[in-house]
Amino acid sequence: MEQLIIVVAVLPLISALLIQLFAGRIGRRIARVSVAATTLSFLLSSLLLWWALTGYGPHALPLGNGTAVLLYDPLSALLASIILGISLIVHLYSVRYMAEEAGYGQFFVLLDLMTAALLFMVIAGDLITLIIAWYLVGVLLYFLLGQDTRSQTAYRFAFWTLITYRIGDIPLILAAACLYNAYGTWSLTTIFAEIMANPDAHQVMGLPLTEVVAALIGLAAFARSAQFLLHTWLPYTMDGPTPVSALMHAGIVNAGGFLMNRFAPVFVHSGDVLNWIFIVGLITAVFGSLLMLTQNDIKKALGYSTMGQMGFMIMECGIGAFSLAIYHLFAHGVFKGTMFLSAGSVINDARQDDGIPKDELYTFAVEKRPDKVRQPWILMAAITLAVPLVILVFAHLLVAEDYFQKQGAIVLLFFGWVTGAQLIFATYRMRTQNIWRLVGLSVLSLVVVVLGYAVISHAFDLFLYPDPAFRAQLYSAATIDLLRFDLLVVVVTLIVVSGWVVTYYGEQVGYRRRQQTKHLWLNFYALISREFYVSDIYTRLTRMLLAISGRLNVWLRWL
Amino acid sequence: MLDSLIILLAGIFLPLFPLSMVFNAILDKITHSWLRLLLFIAWPLIGLFMVLDSNLVLPDWLLTLALATSALYALRLLTVREVNQWSGFLATSLWSLLWLAMMQETPPALLYAYAISMSLPLVLLVLLSAGLEQRYGAAYIGLYGGLARTIPRFTGVLVTVVMAAIATPLFPSFFIMLDMVVKTISATPLAATILLLIWLLWSWAGAHLIQGLIVGRTSIVKIADMEITTIGWYILVLLALVVGGIYLGGVIL
The missing domain is CATH 1.20.5 (Single alpha-helices involved in coiled-coils or other helix-helix interfaces)
Structure with a gap:
């Protein structure tokens, strides 16, 4: 049964070959071949995912002389389905969207090759296949972004992407070489089994091998997932076709999260590396969000939004919530893909009708006519701080009673808390007459989001890492000294609480900036x-x- | 003394700076395509034969000099605009790494295979360069551009050949580079990192070459594209390179 995963990965390759051979003869109808192959591949991957959900696998499938191995496990089955799902949507969208563009057949060839490269990347069971696929994703993205061969700008930024990706290849190859020299095999399952059995068996330049490899894998993930200082390519690569932007922001850029999950057995023994990864993710999330808010170009704003989200994803790995990063990757992929693909329709609709209802939000935001009725600021500040916290605590207790013993969960709680508080504050600022209705709706949406997030991410945790001991190891690998952590919690809590109180007070009394x-x-x-x-x-x-x-x-x- | 002399002579054929300048000077003087092809194929083989036949024990400083030569030419490659010269500089950067492979005790048959598989894409590039000279009067990056729209079949082949030359998977040079990194990292991690940086510079230079030639508006003047039969030959060689690459990868990794 597991052999189906080979068919899933090879189908897009066959499609690419057929298009290359017959595009000249049957013209634009050739896109049907590509769509059919991707659909079939998606259906098969869904079947494989279903089997994985029912507990079938994992299996390693050696190819040829056994150097190349494909892996059928929960992570590969899930990601193959996600990649093919997004790829199928992009294919369907491109059939008409790209119809007027030159190089129609070539575009579908590249799209199929990219799908195949991504699939081989997630199902790679050995380091060589992984490196090849990882490398080819960068090369193919370069050509996809440069689909319009008349545009120097498109190629300029495609080049930035290529070079950043190639920079990211360096640590991955170094990590692979270190692992091969230590264990004498390219097989990931064998390497991971040996690491789990004896993590301190090897050293590189006097440092534990696992720490060096984890740091290198982290660096490779940073380049691929646009972490701060390696992010510049992402906001500028908007000159490529919209379907490529969708595929890139919804799928390709998430590769860092996948890589860290694949190497989770190494990260379990990585010392302080996860803490550094958390810091890089945090800086990226903050800088990405900050830059997003200040852009006047909507496409660049979307690029920085993705950067911020990638920061969150890497940060989640940094606190040991590896499966949450996969859920984030999936959720962000769907959300950002939808945004890119619907952008054209939204612009078109907006040209005919702005579609803005003349309600409270409109009178506040557009007509700048806020209502004078205000609730006591102290009451609203208390609600803002207490309600999201209560919701988050109960939602998390629902999925696991010992949840709060994990430091990572507390860190995530802070982010959820701040986000929820921001939502209620935005409601309060609207100065609506019916404030309680809006607050009620905000809280309700928060409940739905938090419950959904907590339950689904917990389900991802159980599916991707079924061994409870390994899950606990992942969280404890990211743990810092308890006293330091408790002090941090107290300090951050004080900052958050006082920050919101000052914000509410300032809003109430009318804040004026000094010169x-x-x-x-x-x-x-x-x-x-x-x-x-x-x-x-x-x-x-x-x-x-x-x-x-x-x-x-x-x-x-x-x- | 004799060993030093052999290394000195071999340093011309398996380029070691400043002896590497000899090859590029000769390449610059030759105008006939077929002579260029011969030069690209024979040059490293002569060097390999000289070293392997004399059973030399290679001194450690050669590693540093070979890496420095390769890095120097990879860096210089970034600003080269003439396609033949580009091929010559890349060849210099590639061939100098054969010293590393020799120091890693790679079997002689494999070394010859390395040299040929490194040179073959460059041979194709020299042929394509001749094709550009025939069509445009010069093979010069950034001079005319727009090949993708003007001569798309030619462009497809050109891009694939450049990819093969700069060690993109699944071409043989990719596996050779991977093998060199794996064998170097345990003894000298810094050398392995430099190797990867050289590889990165090749990618940069390759992208520079591709962009300088293929991007731009369609030429107003009608230019003849590559004939189908010619493409067939190119595809055959490139396929052989891919198959050879996978086979080589299976043998060495």
Whole structure:
């Protein structure tokens, strides 16, 4: 049965080959081949996922002389279905969307090859297949983003993507080489089994092998998932076709989360590496969200939104909630894919009718006519702080009683708390006459979201990591010293509570910025509007490198 | 003394800076395509034969010099715009790494296979360069552009050949590079990292070449695209390279 996974991965390859061979003869009808192959592949992957859900597997499938191995396990079955689901939607969308574009057949060839590369990446059971697929995803994305061969801009930013991805390949290959030298095999299952049995058996440059490999895998994931300092390609790659943007933001960029999950047995023994990963994820989430809020270009704002989400995903791995990162990857993929694919329709509809109902939200946001009726600020601040916390605590207790013994859960709770509080604060600021109705609706939506998130993520946890001992190991790997953690919790709680109280008070009394702080804020805004000068620094460094290259050529007389 | 002399001579054929300049000077002087092809195939084989036949014990400093040569030419490759010169610089960067493979005690038959599989994509590139010179009068990155729209079949082949030359999976150079990294990392992790950085520079230069040639508007002047039979030959060689790459990967990894 598990052999079906080979068929699932090979079908898009066959489709690509058929399109390449027959595109000239049957013209644009060739897209049907691609859609049919992806549909069939998706159906088969769904079947494989169903078997995995019923407890079938895991199985390793050796190919050829056994160096190449494909893996059928819960992670590969789930991700294969997600990839094919998103790919199928993108295929269907592209049939008409790309109809007027040149290189129609070539686009579907690339799309099929990309689907195959992504599939091989998630089902790779050995390091070589993983590296090949990982590498090819970057190359194929470069050509997909450069689909419009007339556009220098598209290729310029496709190049940024390619180079960042190639930078990310370096740590992955180094990690693979370290593992091969230590264990004498490329097979992931064998390597992981040996690591679980004896994690401290090998060292690299005097450091434990598992820590070095975990750090390298983390770096590879950072480049692929646009973490801070390796993020510049993501907001700028909007010149590619919309279906490619959808595929990239909904699928390809999530590869970092997949990679960290695949190497979860290494991360269990990675010392402080997970804590560093958490910090990088946190910085990315904050910077991504901050930059998103200050963009005046909606496409770049979407790019930075994805960056922020990727920060959250990596952060979740950093606190040991590996399966939550997969759920995040799936949820974000669906949400961002929908946004990209529906963008055209929304613009088209908006041209005919703005579709904005003349309700309380409209009068507040558009007509700037807030109602004067206000509730006591202290009451609203208390509700803002207490309600989300109560909902989150109960939702989490529902899925596991010992949930709060995990530090990762507490960290996530803080984020949920702040998000929920933000929702109620936004409601309060609207100054509606019927504040209780709006607050009630906000709380209800929060309950649905939190319950859904807690229950579904718990289900993901049970499916992807069925061994409770391993799950506990993952969380404890990300744990820090209890005293330090408790102190952090107290400090952050105080900051959150006092922050919201001051915000409510300021909102009530009418806050005025002083001249000096206004100046500071303006400087800060200038810094954000230049995106922290990261792209400028890279551009300068690139020019320097090219100048050195040119100078060397002149000195050496081009010989 | 004799060993040093052999290394010095071999350093011309398996390029070691500054002796590497000899190959590029000769390549620059040759204008005939077939002579260029011969040069690309024979040059590293002569070097390998010289070293392997003399049973030399290679000194450790060769590793540093070979890596430095490869890195130097990979870096210089970024600003090269003439396609033949580009092929020559990439060949220099690739072939100098054969010293590493020799120091890792790779069997002689495999070393010859490495040299041929590194050179073959460059041979194809030289042929394509001749095709560009025939059509446009020069094979020059960034001079005309728009090949993707003007001569799409030619472009498809060109892009694939460049991919093969810069060690993209599943071409042989990819597996050779992977093997070198694996064998180098345990003794000198820094050398392994430099190898990967050289590989990164090749990708950069490859993308620069592709963008400089294929991106842009369609030419107003009608240019003849590659004939189907010619494409067939190119595809055959490229397929052989892929199959050879997978086979080589199975043998060495």
